[in-house]
Amino acid sequence: MIDLYTFTTPNGRKISIALEELGLPYTPHVVDITKGEQFKPEFLAISPNNKIPAIVDHDVPGGLKVFESGAILVYLAEKTGKLMPTDAAGRAEVMQWLMFQMSGFGPMFGQLNYFSRTASEKVPLAIDRFRNECARLTGVLDRHLSSRDYVAREYSIADIALYPWAAGVRQLVPELFSSASGILQWLERVGQRPAVQRGMKVPELQR
Structure with missing residues (x-):
């Protein structure tokens, strides 16, 4: 347990x-x-x-x-x-996209959310800096997913790491995702998985 x-x-x-x-x-x-x-x-x-x-x-x-x-x-x-290949090449592919989420896609969108929505003082330089970096990262992921079903060769922890972030920040800055067909199709594909649907509801908060 x-x-x-x-x-x-x-x-x-x-x-x-x-x-x-x-x-x-x-x-x-x-x-x-x-x-x-x-x-x-x-x-x-x-x-x-x-x-x-x-x-x-x-x-x-x-x-x-x-x-x-x-x-x-x-x-x-x-x-x-x-959810992780055992061969060196497959494992490296999963790990590099996991690190892409951990070091870039998550932190940069987190900073954009803070400076554009949460911060008591709006700092245009910070908002523009993180919005531009988020646009770049979205482009990287979209180009990668335009020719494949999943982030690596098969569904893996890399998809699991990226999905909750992409699903959430799509609502924060929809303009960055409006033409990102690779990401949008991937979001739909992953979002249809029953385990993903169950996991996205955890934890259920008592209101």
Whole structure:
């Protein structure tokens, strides 16, 4: 059994999607980052960077703690032998697109969201800088997906990492995606997967 500590963010949903795809039993625990619950000592003992998601794998004696969404995805893929090719070329392809999401696609759109919507002071230079970088990254992904069904040779943790971000930020800056037919077709293809649909609903918050 795996304990999943998460919230309704793209990074959190990566892991619930992966767990659903892999068919691993898990219990989701809400860490409400809007209330500062990520700073509680009991959560910091699991995720010292005070970020969701994090897991505790109780299949490992003593309970194995893993934080950072990319590290969790790789761990789950290696644990099950699924969603990650075993040959060097296939693994490299998945890993490079996973890193593309972790280092660029997620952080840049996160910064754009902050400076354009959340920040109390609107700084045009910052908004333009991150919007331009987001446009560039969207173009990179769209060109790549224009000739293939999935990010790598087959559906993998790279798709799982990118999907919640692309699905969410499409609503933030729809103009960047209006002509991105490769991404739009991929979003529809991945979004039709039952495990993805289930994972996107985790956690269900009590209102």
